[in-house]
Amino acid sequence: MQPRGCRWARRSRAQTFPDGFEVLGSINDVQRQLGNAVPALLVEVLATEIRTQLPRSPAQSDQMKRTIASTDSSPxxxxxxxxxxSSLKLRGTHAAQSLSGCHRAEQVTRGI
Known part of the structure; x- marks a missing residue:
């Protein structure tokens, strides 16, 4: 018996999309879309929590701005x-490796 791939409906359900939700495109497009999707229920939970934390009035908004300004510790x-x-002389004489960040810019723009 050979293992079979997961059907698209099952993948869609795993991402908590409603039954009957259609993903359009080629097989590769559908696979990419479902693989990159954020589960709908997770989005709902996050949105609900963000909504509870947003200010409901201008006074609350001003208070939030003051709180953020007083706690901002960004460097x-x-x-x-x-x-x-003295550090530059420690460089080796070996050839640059692919994708090491040491190769010339034109190699990067070539699509390596």
Whole structure:
């Protein structure tokens, strides 16, 4: 007996789409759409929770802004510093490896 693939209706149900929900496109399109989908019930739960946290009046909105401003501890951005010469001399003499970030920009734009 050979294992068979999961049918699209079952995959759709696993993502909590309602029965009868149609996904259109080629087999690859349908597979990608269902694979990338966020389960509908998860979206509903998240949206409900976000709604409870939103301010309901301008006064609540102002209070929320003050709270965020008083607790903002984001670091101040700084400019990147050049690599010290003492560190640059530690580079090896080996050829750059594919997708290592060490190859030239034109190789990246070629689609490697």
């Amino acid at each position: 101040i951005p700084t400019l990147a510093q050049p690599v010290p010469a």
